[in-house]
Amino acid sequence: MITWVISLLALGVSVRSAPSEESRIINGKDAELGQFPYQALLKIDTPNGRALCGGSVLNEEWILTAGHCVQDASSFEITMGTINLKSTEDDGRVVMNSTEYIQHEDYNGQDASNDIAVIKLPQRVQFSNRIQAVQLPTGHDDYNRKMATVSGWGKTRDMGGVAQRLQYATIQVIRNNECRLVYPSSIQPTTLCCRGDQQSTCNGDSGGPLVLDDDKTLIGVVSFGHVIGCEKKLPVAFARVTEFADWIREKTGMSAPEGGDAQ
Numbered sequence: 001m002i003t004w005v006i007s008l009l010a011l012g013v014s015v016r017s018a019p020s021e022e023s024r025i026i027n028g029k030d031a032e033l034g035q036f037p038y039q040a041l042l043k044i045d046t047p048n049g050r051a052l053c054g055g056s057v058l059n060e061e062w063i064l065t066a067g068h069c070v071q072d073a074s075s076f077e078i079t080m081g082t083i084n085l086k087s088t089e090d091d092g093r094v095v096m097n098s099t100e101y102i103q104h105e106d107y108n109g110q111d112a113s114n115d116i117a118v119i120k121l122p123q124r125v126q127f128s129n130r131i132q133a134v135q136l137p138t139g140h141d142d143y144n145r146k147m148a149t150v151s152g153w154g155k156t157r158d159m160g161g162v163a164q165r166l167q168y169a170t171i172q173v174i175r176n177n178e179c180r181l182v183y184p185s186s187i188q189p190t191t192l193c194c195r196g197d198q199q200s201t202c203n204g205d206s207g208g209p210l211v212l213d214d215d216k217t218l219i220g221v222v223s224f225g226h227v228i229g230c231e232k233k234l235p236v237a238f239a240r241v242t243e244f245a246d247w248i249r250e251k252t253g254m255s256a257p258e259g260g261d262a263q
Helices: 176-180 245-252
Strands: 006-008 039-046 049-057 062-065 075-080 094-098 101-103 117-120 147-152 167-174 191-195 209-212 218-226 236-240
Touching: 039 062, 049 209, 049 218, 062 218, 117 245, 147 218, 167 176, 176 191, 191 218
Parallel strands: none
Antiparallel strands: 006 218, 039 049, 039 075, 049 062, 062 117, 075 094, 101 117, 147 167, 147 209, 167 191, 191 236, 209 218, 218 236
Protein backbone atom coordinates (compact mmCIF):
# COMPACT_ATOMS: atom_id res chain seq x y z
CA MET A 1 0.00 0.00 0.00
CA ILE A 2 1.30 3.49 -0.81
CA THR A 3 -1.54 5.66 0.46
CA TRP A 4 0.86 7.07 3.07
CA VAL A 5 3.11 8.40 0.33
CA ILE A 6 0.91 10.07 -2.28
CA SER A 7 -2.08 12.34 -2.17
CA LEU A 8 -4.22 12.53 -5.30
CA LEU A 9 -4.96 16.18 -5.79
CA ALA A 10 -8.71 16.26 -6.43
CA LEU A 11 -10.77 18.08 -3.83
CA GLY A 12 -14.32 17.90 -2.55
CA VAL A 13 -15.92 21.21 -3.50
CA SER A 14 -17.68 21.38 -0.16
CA VAL A 15 -14.27 21.46 1.58
CA ARG A 16 -13.82 25.15 0.98
CA SER A 17 -13.35 28.15 3.22
CA ALA A 18 -13.25 31.85 2.56
CA PRO A 19 -10.37 32.91 0.31
CA SER A 20 -7.10 33.43 2.14
CA GLU A 21 -5.44 36.84 2.33
CA GLU A 22 -2.85 35.59 -0.18
CA SER A 23 -4.93 33.72 -2.75
CA ARG A 24 -2.29 31.48 -4.30
CA ILE A 25 -1.93 28.00 -5.95
CA ILE A 26 0.87 27.63 -3.36
CA ASN A 27 2.75 30.91 -3.58
CA GLY A 28 1.38 31.44 -7.08
CA LYS A 29 0.06 34.49 -8.91
CA ASP A 30 -3.34 35.72 -10.08
CA ALA A 31 -4.07 34.85 -13.71
CA GLU A 32 -5.36 37.46 -16.13
CA LEU A 33 -8.40 36.85 -18.30
CA GLY A 34 -7.30 35.06 -21.47
CA GLN A 35 -3.85 34.21 -20.11
CA PHE A 36 -4.67 30.49 -19.97
CA PRO A 37 -7.39 30.04 -22.61
CA TYR A 38 -6.98 26.25 -22.54
CA GLN A 39 -7.80 25.99 -18.83
CA ALA A 40 -11.05 24.28 -17.84
CA LEU A 41 -12.73 24.09 -14.44
CA LEU A 42 -14.41 20.77 -13.59
CA LYS A 43 -17.02 20.21 -10.90
CA ILE A 44 -17.62 16.48 -10.74
CA ASP A 45 -20.57 14.59 -9.27
CA THR A 46 -19.55 11.34 -7.56
CA PRO A 47 -21.18 8.99 -5.03
CA ASN A 48 -19.16 10.76 -2.32
CA GLY A 49 -20.25 14.25 -3.29
CA ARG A 50 -18.89 16.90 -5.62
CA ALA A 51 -15.18 17.15 -6.44
CA LEU A 52 -13.10 19.95 -7.95
CA CYS A 53 -10.51 19.35 -10.68
CA GLY A 54 -8.89 21.16 -13.57
CA GLY A 55 -8.65 20.25 -17.22
CA SER A 56 -7.26 21.31 -20.60
CA VAL A 57 -9.22 22.09 -23.75
CA LEU A 58 -7.95 19.67 -26.43
CA ASN A 59 -10.24 20.85 -29.23
CA GLU A 60 -13.83 22.01 -29.65
CA GLU A 61 -15.17 18.67 -28.39
CA TRP A 62 -12.81 17.22 -25.79
CA ILE A 63 -11.31 18.06 -22.38
CA LEU A 64 -8.21 16.36 -20.94
CA THR A 65 -7.99 15.67 -17.20
CA ALA A 66 -6.59 13.21 -14.67
CA GLY A 67 -7.83 9.63 -14.48
CA HIS A 68 -8.60 9.91 -10.78
CA CYS A 69 -10.80 12.95 -11.46
CA VAL A 70 -13.30 10.81 -13.40
CA GLN A 71 -13.23 7.79 -11.06
CA ASP A 72 -16.88 6.82 -10.32
CA ALA A 73 -18.07 10.12 -11.81
CA SER A 74 -21.69 10.43 -12.90
CA SER A 75 -21.55 13.90 -14.47
CA PHE A 76 -19.33 16.93 -15.02
CA GLU A 77 -19.98 20.66 -14.97
CA ILE A 78 -17.30 22.05 -17.28
CA THR A 79 -16.52 25.76 -17.25
CA MET A 80 -14.30 27.44 -19.84
CA GLY A 81 -13.30 31.01 -20.62
CA THR A 82 -13.07 32.36 -17.06
CA ILE A 83 -10.56 32.93 -14.28
CA ASN A 84 -13.18 33.11 -11.51
CA LEU A 85 -14.23 30.07 -9.49
CA LYS A 86 -17.72 31.44 -9.03
CA SER A 87 -19.84 33.02 -11.72
CA THR A 88 -19.90 36.79 -11.87
CA GLU A 89 -22.22 38.92 -13.96
CA ASP A 90 -21.20 39.05 -17.63
CA ASP A 91 -17.87 37.30 -17.07
CA GLY A 92 -18.16 35.53 -20.44
CA ARG A 93 -17.81 31.99 -19.14
CA VAL A 94 -19.09 28.98 -21.08
CA VAL A 95 -20.59 26.19 -18.98
CA MET A 96 -21.50 22.74 -20.29
CA ASN A 97 -22.65 19.54 -18.58
CA SER A 98 -21.39 16.16 -19.70
CA THR A 99 -21.76 12.52 -18.72
CA GLU A 100 -19.42 11.02 -21.33
CA TYR A 101 -15.79 10.29 -20.50
CA ILE A 102 -13.01 7.80 -21.16
CA GLN A 103 -10.62 6.87 -18.37
CA HIS A 104 -7.33 5.23 -19.37
CA GLU A 105 -7.87 1.48 -19.42
CA ASP A 106 -4.78 0.86 -17.27
CA TYR A 107 -5.39 3.55 -14.69
CA ASN A 108 -4.35 2.36 -11.23
CA GLY A 109 -5.53 4.34 -8.24
CA GLN A 110 -3.01 2.71 -5.90
CA ASP A 111 0.09 4.08 -7.61
CA ALA A 112 -1.60 6.72 -9.82
CA SER A 113 -0.16 5.16 -12.96
CA ASN A 114 -1.81 6.07 -16.29
CA ASP A 115 -3.60 8.89 -14.48
CA ILE A 116 -5.30 10.40 -17.49
CA ALA A 117 -8.80 10.71 -18.98
CA VAL A 118 -10.78 12.65 -21.57
CA ILE A 119 -14.28 14.10 -21.29
CA LYS A 120 -16.49 14.70 -24.31
CA LEU A 121 -18.40 17.96 -24.46
CA PRO A 122 -22.11 17.64 -25.29
CA GLN A 123 -21.66 20.12 -28.15
CA ARG A 124 -18.79 21.93 -29.82
CA VAL A 125 -17.50 24.94 -27.94
CA GLN A 126 -16.84 28.08 -29.93
CA PHE A 127 -13.24 29.24 -29.66
CA SER A 128 -12.47 32.87 -28.80
CA ASN A 129 -9.66 34.87 -27.24
CA ARG A 130 -10.75 33.32 -23.92
CA ILE A 131 -11.12 29.70 -25.09
CA GLN A 132 -8.45 27.96 -27.16
CA ALA A 133 -7.00 24.47 -27.55
CA VAL A 134 -3.78 23.55 -25.79
CA GLN A 135 -0.84 22.37 -27.90
CA LEU A 136 0.08 18.68 -27.57
CA PRO A 137 3.77 17.67 -27.73
CA THR A 138 5.27 16.13 -30.86
CA GLY A 139 8.61 14.89 -29.51
CA HIS A 140 10.12 12.65 -26.84
CA ASP A 141 12.05 15.25 -24.81
CA ASP A 142 12.24 14.40 -21.11
CA TYR A 143 12.16 18.18 -20.41
CA ASN A 144 14.68 17.82 -17.56
CA ARG A 145 15.41 21.18 -15.89
CA LYS A 146 13.06 23.05 -18.20
CA MET A 147 10.72 25.59 -16.66
CA ALA A 148 6.99 25.05 -16.94
CA THR A 149 3.82 26.74 -15.70
CA VAL A 150 1.00 25.00 -13.85
CA SER A 151 -2.41 26.58 -13.26
CA GLY A 152 -5.52 25.80 -11.23
CA TRP A 153 -8.07 26.77 -8.58
CA GLY A 154 -6.73 24.35 -5.95
CA LYS A 155 -6.02 24.99 -2.28
CA THR A 156 -3.80 27.98 -1.61
CA ARG A 157 -2.26 26.45 1.51
CA ASP A 158 -2.50 23.15 3.36
CA MET A 159 -5.00 24.45 5.91
CA GLY A 160 -6.67 26.99 3.63
CA GLY A 161 -9.40 27.09 1.04
CA VAL A 162 -9.31 26.88 -2.72
CA ALA A 163 -8.52 29.92 -4.84
CA GLN A 164 -11.40 32.11 -5.94
CA ARG A 165 -9.32 33.32 -8.91
CA LEU A 166 -7.24 31.11 -11.21
CA GLN A 167 -3.66 30.80 -9.94
CA TYR A 168 -0.43 29.90 -11.73
CA ALA A 169 3.16 29.15 -10.77
CA THR A 170 6.42 28.40 -12.53
CA ILE A 171 8.17 25.18 -11.49
CA GLN A 172 11.07 23.13 -12.85
CA VAL A 173 11.00 19.64 -14.34
CA ILE A 174 13.27 17.15 -12.56
CA ARG A 175 14.41 13.65 -13.47
CA ASN A 176 12.26 10.73 -12.39
CA ASN A 177 15.21 9.18 -10.51
CA GLU A 178 15.30 12.24 -8.26
CA CYS A 179 11.54 12.12 -7.75
CA ARG A 180 11.69 8.39 -6.96
CA LEU A 181 13.66 9.17 -3.79
CA VAL A 182 10.47 10.74 -2.43
CA TYR A 183 7.92 8.40 -4.05
CA PRO A 184 9.79 5.05 -4.33
CA SER A 185 6.80 3.01 -5.53
CA SER A 186 4.85 5.56 -7.53
CA ILE A 187 7.12 6.97 -10.23
CA GLN A 188 6.61 5.29 -13.60
CA PRO A 189 8.08 6.07 -17.04
CA THR A 190 4.70 7.72 -17.70
CA THR A 191 5.21 10.10 -14.75
CA LEU A 192 6.76 13.56 -14.96
CA CYS A 193 7.92 15.35 -11.81
CA CYS A 194 8.51 19.00 -10.97
CA ARG A 195 9.76 20.97 -8.03
CA GLY A 196 9.26 24.64 -7.18
CA ASP A 197 11.28 26.86 -4.87
CA GLN A 198 8.23 27.92 -2.87
CA GLN A 199 5.53 26.94 -5.40
CA SER A 200 3.50 23.76 -5.67
CA THR A 201 0.21 22.30 -6.79
CA CYS A 202 -2.32 21.32 -4.14
CA ASN A 203 -5.72 19.65 -3.68
CA GLY A 204 -8.16 20.82 -6.33
CA ASP A 205 -5.49 21.31 -9.00
CA SER A 206 -5.74 17.68 -10.21
CA GLY A 207 -6.18 17.24 -13.94
CA GLY A 208 -4.93 20.73 -14.71
CA PRO A 209 -2.30 21.67 -17.29
CA LEU A 210 1.47 21.97 -17.03
CA VAL A 211 2.86 23.78 -20.08
CA LEU A 212 6.39 24.67 -21.13
CA ASP A 213 7.30 28.30 -20.58
CA ASP A 214 9.04 28.65 -23.94
CA ASP A 215 6.32 27.43 -26.33
CA LYS A 216 3.24 26.62 -24.16
CA THR A 217 3.28 22.92 -25.12
CA LEU A 218 1.30 20.72 -22.71
CA ILE A 219 3.74 18.34 -21.02
CA GLY A 220 1.90 17.30 -17.84
CA VAL A 221 -1.47 16.67 -16.21
CA VAL A 222 -1.55 17.31 -12.44
CA SER A 223 -1.63 13.95 -10.66
CA PHE A 224 -0.36 13.74 -7.07
CA GLY A 225 1.75 15.21 -4.30
CA HIS A 226 2.95 14.07 -0.89
CA VAL A 227 0.38 13.25 1.76
CA ILE A 228 2.24 15.34 4.38
CA GLY A 229 1.17 18.51 2.56
CA CYS A 230 1.68 20.91 -0.30
CA GLU A 231 3.90 23.44 1.49
CA LYS A 232 6.84 21.11 2.21
CA LYS A 233 8.88 21.93 -0.94
CA LEU A 234 8.58 18.32 -2.12
CA PRO A 235 8.24 17.25 -5.78
CA VAL A 236 4.81 16.98 -7.35
CA ALA A 237 3.89 14.45 -10.02
CA PHE A 238 2.11 14.73 -13.36
CA ALA A 239 0.99 12.34 -16.05
CA ARG A 240 3.67 12.68 -18.76
CA VAL A 241 1.72 13.79 -21.83
CA THR A 242 4.34 12.61 -24.37
CA GLU A 243 3.56 9.06 -23.21
CA PHE A 244 -0.17 9.48 -23.77
CA ALA A 245 -0.40 11.55 -26.96
CA ASP A 246 -1.19 8.48 -29.07
CA TRP A 247 -3.89 7.43 -26.63
CA ILE A 248 -5.38 10.94 -26.56
CA ARG A 249 -5.50 11.13 -30.36
CA GLU A 250 -7.00 7.65 -30.67
CA LYS A 251 -9.79 8.26 -28.15
CA THR A 252 -10.67 11.74 -29.39
CA GLY A 253 -10.14 11.21 -33.12
CA MET A 254 -7.53 13.97 -33.22
CA SER A 255 -4.94 13.65 -35.96
CA ALA A 256 -1.19 14.01 -35.58
CA PRO A 257 0.13 17.43 -36.63
CA GLU A 258 1.55 17.78 -40.11
CA GLY A 259 5.28 17.19 -40.16
CA GLY A 260 5.20 15.63 -36.68
CA ASP A 261 5.01 12.10 -35.40
CA ALA A 262 2.27 10.96 -33.08
CA GLN A 263 3.52 9.61 -29.78
